[in-house]
Amino acid sequence: MLTFVAAVSTGFPAQAQNDRATTTVDYTVRVNDTLYDLASYYLTDPGCWTVLKKLNRVADPKHLQPNSTLRIPLALLKQSLLAARAIAVSGSVERTLGQGPFLPLNFDAALTEGDHVRTGPNSFATIQLSDGSHVTLHANTTILIKHLRATVLNGIVDRQFELNQGEVETKVTPLKPQDRYNIISPSVIAGVRGTEFRVVYGDGAGAGNTAVEVLEGKVAAQGPNAPPVLVPQQFGVISDSAGNVGAPIQMLPAPSLAEPGQVQKGLQIVFEIAAMPEARAYRATIATDAGFLHIVNEIRAESPRALFDDMPSGSYFVRLSAIDRNGIEGLSQIYSFRRARPSEASAAATRTANFEFRWTEDAHAGAGAGAQQTYRFVLATNSQLHDPMLDQTALAGTRLVLSDLKPGKYFWSVAAAVSPNNGESHEKPASIRSFTVGQ
Known part of the structure; x- marks a missing residue:
């Protein structure tokens, strides 16, 4: 198992469980605190006050010294579930309610720990978390919301998403030192403290491979029997199915659009991309907003010409990037454009661009x-x-x-x-x- 983690991450899944069992958090005793009350308020099992008594060598559980420090095992602390919801849905997107059947995912639907979400062909969804972080699922992607919780005592956050297939891009707001934010594929754990990155499992990365591409911040890539490899901003790495990590590869610069002011009036939408010698393919992604929260179409083109089928008239943005010979997707450049279907071209000439x-x-x-x-x-x-x-x-x-x-x-x-x-x-x-x- 390969691990992509921040420097303070808990590491491999088995190691993470061991670390949680042995990690303690400090609590400053307040006036009138008792071990009984603390266990009742903050521990999953109030009877574990005996563990606190032994660990901290407390003589009298009813009389604690104010301003003294108690060590509390992290594994014993209560956790509350955090909120998530779908802020954008396009095409065929489904979710499970826990262990239930897959049902259509609607805009603004609430999601919780244990839910699966999957997108069909040319379908997309963006999930917003309570702190403003978000995860965008591209086409043919399935994820499990494995953990979405916070520790009641100190607010430590644990968010984990399992990527079973496909691709996600995520933007994470800065985290506290003990917070955890992981995206896990069959061959990788991608963990950060606050950054923007993509994780691709299979397909573009290669069968059984995982690609991690860092747009902001940095990530440490660690195999099971190797020291961590630091992946800095604007670099990517690919691991094979056995967890072997390649050296960080600098991402290609963003390609440019040959005719950025062209109004798309034809039966098809066509983007002529300025060719890049280092690129083996190009990606064009269309969204209704400049931040690409609501993606509505996407194509991977083997040549610097991206063709889309008919779309409704309106104002859109297109995001262009190049993919290198290793399968690492590069930096992107965004252009606004207007779509006017052939039957509406004359009316579009006088329409306001939004x-x-x-x-x-x-x-x-x-x-x-x-x-x-x-x-x-x-x-x-x-x-x-x-x-x-x-x-x-x-x-x-x-x-x-x-x-x-x-x-x-x-x-x-x-x-x-x-x-x-x-x-x-x-x-x-x-x-x-x-x-x-x-x-």
Whole structure:
């Protein structure tokens, strides 16, 4: 078994169980605490107060010294289930309710630990987690939500997804040191502290192989009998079915679109991609929003020409990337485009071009009980977001539509407002994304 983990990860599955059994968390005793009360509040079995007594050499379980420290085994602590929901569904997507049959997955449906989710051909889904992290399933993908829980005492989060087949891309908000976020395939565990990466099992990576491609942050790749291999940002690795890890490979740069301003009026949608000598294939992905939460179509092309069948008229974004000879997908570039079906081409000439932006909710940003989470949206023509053309604060939703942007390259970000602890509110750090509007 090959493991992709952050430096503080728990390692292989069997090792993770052992680590959990031996790991302890510290608790600072407060006035009037007793071992009986602590066991009742925080332990899965209140009778395990005897374990705490022995471990901490407590003389009197009813009289604890305030401000002293108790060690509590992590494996004994209560855990609460965390929330997840489908924020985008396109095509044929199904889920199980625990051990039940597969049923259609609807938009905004709640998901929980133990559910399977699977996508059919040319079908996609994005699952949002409670802290704003999200997982996007590409076509022909099946995952199991294995763990989705938090420890009651200290809020340590454990999220694990099993990738049985296909591909997922995920963006993880920064985690606390003991938090765990893993995506597990039959030959890999991909674990991070807060990053953006893709995991592909089979197909494009090769039968039985797993590819991990890091877009932001870094990941350590570890085989069963080898030291970790650090995979930095904009690098990828491929493991074979036996868990042998190749050296990190730098991802190809993003390809460009030959005619970015072209309105797609034909029976088919055609993207002419500037050829790259190092590429063996190209990928074109279409979404309704600039953040690619709602993907609606995708194709892998063996030549620098991507052809899509008919799609409804409207405003879209296309994301282009190149795949190298090793099977590692490279960096991407995003373009907006307009689709006008042949029967509607004349009307489309006068139609306003819209640009949709979507982002995930962040229930952990600290909006406060009963308060609505707000966000700040910034759009600029430079990557530092200096002198923005739009800086809108106190947005209450997770969607914004702009109209008639001039040709050029744009950079944007969305930051969640964090409730003040000392009278001064602030924002969570946000990634900066970009797209191009063609001439």
